[in-house]
Structures are given as C-alpha cells and as structure tokens.
Amino acid sequence: xxxxxxxxxxxxxxxxxxxxxxxxxxxxxxxxxxxxxxxxxxxxxxxxxxxxxxxxxxxxxxxxxxxxxxxxxxxxxxxxxxxxxxxxxxxxxxxxxxxxxxxxxxxxxxxxx
Numbered sequence: 001x002x003x004x005x006x007x008x009x010x011x012x013x014x015x016x017x018x019x020x021x022x023x024x025x026x027x028x029x030x031x032x033x034x035x036x037x038x039x040x041x042x043x044x045x046x047x048x049x050x051x052x053x054x055x056x057x058x059x060x061x062x063x064x065x066x067x068x069x070x071x072x073x074x075x076x077x078x079x080x081x082x083x084x085x086x087x088x089x090x091x092x093x094x095x096x097x098x099x100x101x102x103x104x105x106x107x108x109x110x111x112x113x
Contacts, residue, residue: 001042001057001059002037002040002042002057003035003040003042003044003047003055003056003057003058004034004035004037004056004057004058004063004066004067004069004070005032005033005034005035005054005055005066005070006054006055006056006062006066007032007066007100007101007105008053008054008095008096009032009033009050009054009055010031010032010094010100010101010104010105011031011032011088011090011094011100012032012051012052012087012088012091012094012095013028013031013086013088013091014051014052014087014091015080015083015086015087016050016083017033017049017050018033018046018080018082018083019082019083020049021045021046021081022041022045023040023041023043024039024079024081025039025040025041026080026081027073027074027076027077027078027079027080028077028078028079028080028086028109028110028111028112029073029077029106029108029109029110030106030108030109030110031088031104031105031106032105032106034069034073034074034077035055035070035074036070036074036075037058037067037071037074038074039074042057051095052095052096073107076107077112078109078110078112078113079112079113080110080113081113084113086110
C-alpha cells in the first residue's frame with residue numbers, strides 16, 4: 001500500500017505533509033504535490049498533516065483515480081522535501097472547492113528543493 005495525493009491539493013499545496021515524510025516521497029508540480037509510489041513506505045505520517053485532506057491510502061475507493069496520476073507525475077516532477085513557503089496566498093479560498101482538477105490542474109513541474 002502507498003498513499004496518493006488527490007485534487008484537493010490543487011491550488012492549496014500547503015506542504016505540511018512534506019515536512020514529515022522520512023523518505024522524500026513527495027514531488028512538486030506547479031500547483032499540487034504527488035507521492036512517488038516507489039518511494040512511499042506507508043508510514044502514514046503525511047495523512048494527518050494535510051490541512052486540505054488531500055491524501056488517501058491507495059486502497060480507499062476514492063483513491064483509485066489518483067494512483068496513475070501520482071505515478072505519472074512522480075516520474076516527471078522534482079523532489080520536494082521541505083516546506084518552501086510556496087503555499088499560494090489564496091490557498092484557503094480553494095480549500096474544499098469541488099472540481100479543481102478539471103478547472104485548475106497543471107502538468108507543469110514545480111521548483112522542488
């Protein structure tokens with residue numbers, strides 16, 4: 001089992017989860033994070049840290065759609081292992097908003113460490 005980041009992260013990207021990951025499994029996109037399934041050790045430390053509730057175990061029914069997205073972009077986006085003050089100023093306004101993937105997803109990489 002691994003964890004996946006869902007569209008709840010889009011335009012929020014709080015990055016609290018990154019700080020607790022012991023294996024640098026997070027990858028940074030322009031406006032969201034993903035988890036590299038090859039790096040994740042299923043430690044569960046990131047799950048309670050996400051203010052947007054954007055992280056799910058891959059065995060939950062709602063995670064299925066996000067497994068491939070996390071895998072795909074984890075191979076393309078840079079590693080991020082610390083909170084970099086890159087949380088968007090309007091993140092709270094997007095927290096909990098529905099339909100963020102269709103409206104705001106960007107395949108562009110972030111800056112990483």
